[in-house]
Amino acid sequence: MLYSEKVMDHFKNPRNVGKMEDADGVGEVGNVKCGDIMKMYIKVRDGIIVDVKFNTFGCGSAIATSSMATEMIKGKSIEEALELSNKAVVEALDGLPPAKIHCSVLAEEAVKAAVKDYYDRNGIEYDKEQFCSGDCEHCCGHND
Amino acid sequence: MRIYADNAATTKISDGALRAMVECAQKYIGNPSSLHTSGQLAAEELYRCREKMASLLGANEAREIYFTSGGSEADNQAIFSTAYRFRSKGKTHIVSTAFEHHAVLHVLERLEKEGFEVTLVPVNEDGIVKVEDIERAITDKTCLVTVMAANNEIGTLQPIAEIGKLCREKGVLFHTDAVQAVGHVKINVEEMNIDLLSLSAHKFNGPRGVGALYARRGVILKNLIEGGAQERGKRAGTENLPAIVGMTAALEEAVASxxxxxxxxxxxxxxxxxxxxxxxxxxxxxxxxxxxxxxxxxxxxxxxxxxxxxxxxxxxxxxxxxxxxxxxxxxxxxxxxxxxxxxxxxxxxxxxxxxxxxxxxxxxxxxxxxxxxxxxxxxxxxxxxxxxxxxxxxxx
The missing domain is CATH 3.90.1150.10 (Aspartate Aminotransferase, domain 1)
Incomplete structure (x- = not known):
């Protein structure tokens, strides 16, 4: 099979899928021309991500990595969420085919983009280097 | 419920083709190149298939059919043969379309790296190439036009009879990758002025790993595989007779129905x-x-x-x-x-x-x-x- 059982489970039964009207931070990464877009919504209380939702346009692994990433940051502090690596998402899914690693990068970037939006809305200072430049060719090219 | 709707990828082998293959494998134990009775019986069976395939494609002679491992090999051999044969005559231009199968496009890319010039004619939104566009692309340096008979993704049928006629008038060889078309729509190499045609058995309920290249008499092929003198010296390796018999049976069934x-x-x-x-x-x-x-x-x-x-x-x-x-x-x-x-x-x-x-x-x-x-x-x-x-x- 192309995908692990865990990937198929998260793809077919995605956790935290949907929109959030009153989100504290919203991040969108990817490019429709590349075939993947992830949009992530977070709700933050006292520095803790109390709720998270996502919408994804993309392949099976794009949906599965989004789902897994939301599970991994829900209930965690903002700082912990920022530490979520694409590698951790891949490991939690019992691996991804090499050509799909960029989906996990996208999931990591989607979390960061949502946090960045939360920081921007609340006037919180942060290191801009830490976040996605918006150039997805950069990630796609290097992870394929 | 399980519905298989990916028949352009591969088809289920027909009962008749499978039966013919098993019977052949049990009955013809000899190598068609051997001179003893078992070998010659196998050679006769191989010839029967060649003759049948030729007649099903509307070819004049059995010798115009070369058995291959499938459509990709046939495409490779057809294009490389023509390109290399005409290079010494200064004819180094090939015309094709932008939406050919990769078995054609990647061959053309390799030839481009070797100094050939390739024109990929664009296709319209309807997925059908215009004969006028092919005509405009042909120059006095063109040695080959290669256009698929039916597109493998969107299934559109190309005007191959018209392109064949045009190429004949222009004195340019015409190859068609007919892998998706053979056994599904009418193909007649003589009526359609086709010089080279590729086909693959598993696209018409035959076995995988076998196909054929039709090359009109006088069109000289170059070997991709060197070795013994099988396939009139153009394709070495002991013939996969059961697969060839299965392919022939499958095409007979497909053409009849x-x-x-x-x-x-x-x-x-x-x-x-x-x-x-x-x-x-x-x-x-x-x-x-x-x-x-x-x-x-x-x-x-x-x-x-x-x-x-x-x-x-x-x-x-x-x-x-x-x-x-x-x-x-x-x-x-x-x-x-x-x-x-x-x-x-x-x-x-x-x-x-x-x-x-x-x-x-x-x-x-x-x-x-x-x-x-x-x-x-x-x-x-x-x-x-x-x-x-x-x-x-x-x-x-």
Whole structure:
């Protein structure tokens, strides 16, 4: 099979899928021309991500990595969420085919983009280097 | 329910072909190159197949059929042979189309690196190449025109009889990759002025790993595989007689039932097209009429093809997609891009290729489930959300 059982489970039964009207931070990464877009919504209380939702346009692994990433940051502090690596998402899914690693990068970037939006809305200072430049060719090219 | 609707990828072997293969494997134990009785009986059986294949393709002589490992090998041999033969005469230009199979396109790319000039004629939105465009592309340096008979993704039928006539008038060799067409639509190499034709057995209910190259008498082939003198010295290696017998039996069956099958398939195909067309913001890829009886190919805006494919598989429908994720590259199908679909929508393509065993109930099941899966994927798609809110413009 192309995908692990865990990937198929998260793809077919995605956790935290949907929109959030009153989100504290919203991040969108990817490019429709590349075939993947992830949009992530977070709700933050006292520095803790109390709720998270996502919408994804993309392949099976794009949906599965989004789902897994939301599970991994829900209930965690903002700082912990920022530490979520694409590698951790891949490991939690019992691996991804090499050509799909960029989906996990996208999931990591989607979390960061949502946090960045939360920081921007609340006037919180942060290191801009830490976040996605918006150039997805950069990630796609290097992870394929 | 499990519905196999990926017959352009491969077909189920027919009972008749399988029986013929088993019988052959048991009966003809000799190597056709051996001089003893068992060998010569096998050689006779091989010749019977060659003669039969020639007659089914409308060829004049059995010797014009060369058995290969399949369509890709036949494409490679046809194109490389012609290119290398004409290079010394200064004819180093090849004309083809932008939406050929990779077994043709990648050969042409390699020839370009070796100094050949290749013109890929564009195709229109209907997925049909214009004969005038081929004519305009031909120069006095052109040695070969290679145009597929039917496109493997969108099923559109190309005007190969007209292109054959044109090439004959211009004195240029004409090759057609007829892998998707043979056994499904009428092909006659003599009437259509085809000089070289590639075919593959497993696309018409024959076995995998076997195909043939038709090369008109006088068209000289160059070996891809050196060794023994099999296939008139043009393709070394002991002939896979059971597979060749299976292919011949399958093509005989396919040609005999071609009209009846086409009629049934067209009814199913058009029912499927009508049903899927009702899904908003979708489009049929390729001309509605001028396409293989089995082929349906759609783009659905706001979703991605691989996830559609996997969710349909989960509901028992087996199809394929031209999305980047299924092609293993970042770009979606070169065929869909060639007919002018923007990348945004080319990612959301679905190919369903039917077989005569499919039923109307199955077609209705496919329609219902495709509609549901497309709706679901749109409901979780940020692209669809933007389209609906007017933040992004609908393409379809």
């Amino acid at each position: 071609l009209d009846a099958h086409a009629q049934k398939l067209i009814t199913l195909r058009d029912r499927l097209i009508a049903g899927l067309s009702e899904i908003p913001h979708s489009v049929l890829n390729g001309d509605k009429e001028n396409r293989l009886p089995s082929n349906v190919n759609f783009c659905f805006e706001g979703i991605e093809g691989e996830s559609l494919l996997l969710l349909l598989d989960d509901r028992g429908v087996e199809a394929s997609s031209g999305s980047a994720c299924t092609s293993g590259s970042l770009d979606p199908s070169h065929v869909l891009l060639a007919i002018g679909r923007p990348k945004d929508v080319a990612h959301g393509s679905l190919r369903l290729t039917l077989a005569v065993e499919n039923t109307e109930e199955e077609v209705d099941y496919i329609i219902k489930n495709t509609r549901e899966v497309v709706e679901y994927l749109r409901s979780i798609s940020p692209v669809w959300e933007e389209l609906e809110k007017g933040e992004r413009e609908f393409i379809l």
